[in-house]
Amino acid sequence: MMSRRLLLGTGLAAAALPAWASSGPGEFPARPIRYLCPYPPGATNDNVSRLMSRALAARLGVPVLVENRAGAGGTVGTRQVADARPDGHMLLNASAGNLTIAPHLSAVGYDPLRDLAPIASAGESYSLVAVHPSVPAHTLPELIAFARRQPGILNYSSAGIGSAGHLRGALLAEEGRFEAVHVPFPGSAPAANSVAAGDCHLIIDPIAAPHVQAGRLRALAVIGPDRWDAFPEVPTAAELGIGQDWPGSGWFGLFAPASTPASVIERLNRDFNDSLGEPEVDAALRRFGLRPEAIAPHELGRRVAADHAAIGEALRRLRIA
Structure with a gap:
């Protein structure tokens, strides 16, 4: 026969278990x-x-x-x-x-x-089109004009090949009719850091936001359904007549x-x-x-x-x- 002490100990141990640990077969979540x-x-x-x-x-x-x-x-x-x-x-x-x-x-x-x-x-998600302060552009049209004057000099970083920033950079270059070099990184954080350090010129990504707020980057436009509440003074690309037909x-x-x-x-x-x-x-x-x-x-x-x-x-x- 099981002793009262053992029974009591078993009961206390069961009571200490989290609720999911006693889930029955097929119950969700079970772990x-x-x-x-x-x-x-x-x-x-x-x-x-x-x-x-x-x-x-x-x-x-x-x-x-x-x-x-x-x-x-x-x-x-x-x-x-x-x-x-x-x-x-x-x-x-x-x-x-x-x-x-x-x-x-x-x-x-x-x-x-x-x-x-x-x-x-x-x-x-919203994204910012943001550049390093050394880039001679304060608006998106100025960036496009600069890139056209200096073919192939502009580069843009992204979170990697196949990222949204990669596609949007290519779409911007296509619509603006300029050449740009894609520089992929293993994630958006190092991509943004590369632009903040001046190693790359441009990024299109939501993670640019804290760098813009800290003055390390300059925001030229917002990619999104409307203006971003955090940057009410920054126009959308669509307001500037750019990116209105971009897919996705x-x-x-x-x-x-x-x-x-x-x-x-x-x-x-x-x-x-x-x-x-x-x-x-x-x-x-x-x-x-x-x-x-x-x-x-x-x-x-x-x-x-x-x-x-x-x-x-x-x-x-x-x-x-």
Whole structure:
């Protein structure tokens, strides 16, 4: 017969376990969740990952652990999630680059429309067209005029081949009818640092924001649906007649492996969208350059499919793909 002391000890041990540790078969979540960021620490994707993982952990009642799996323009981490068990315990914080651009440029090992299940969107992102102060341009038209006068001298940094900054730099050069050299980096943070140091001239990325605020870079225009609240004096490129027909948009979204149960997708979508309504989450996302947007999984799926098709056509026209 089991002693009263042993029974008591067993009961206390069980009481000390977290709630998820006693989840039954098939229950979600049943263990800590791995939240993969396919870019290095310090990137905008990383900032969004850490914010939303904390918000989800509070609602799901389990640890949600960010893992940086950077490499090959975000495709290394994306492939890991695409190949994972479809039970909701490994998630991907994706951005437009690794789902709608990179798959057109090389054999990435996954089909973004077939191998991943959309869950929710953190929002559409703004980007700044920003230059080092040594560049003799205070407006976007002045930058284009300078680049035309000095063919091939201008370069632009990005978070890597196949990133949104890579595509937008190429589109700007095409529309402005000038030559520019692309300088890819392993993430947006080192790309922005290179421009702040004067090693590169130009960047188009939300992570340029703190450098502009600190005076290390000069903002010429905003890429986004409207003016960025943090930079109300900076016009959008569209206001200047530039970029109105550029394909795709900047966004960040949460994805799971394909075939993840619908009930798990629905739970994650609800908790993610509810988190977007928290004032501190909303404020942080806006600091990162996002306009929070709660949408359904099928809406995010439609956006990915439309951007994937339009961007593929643009890449072929630009002879990047």
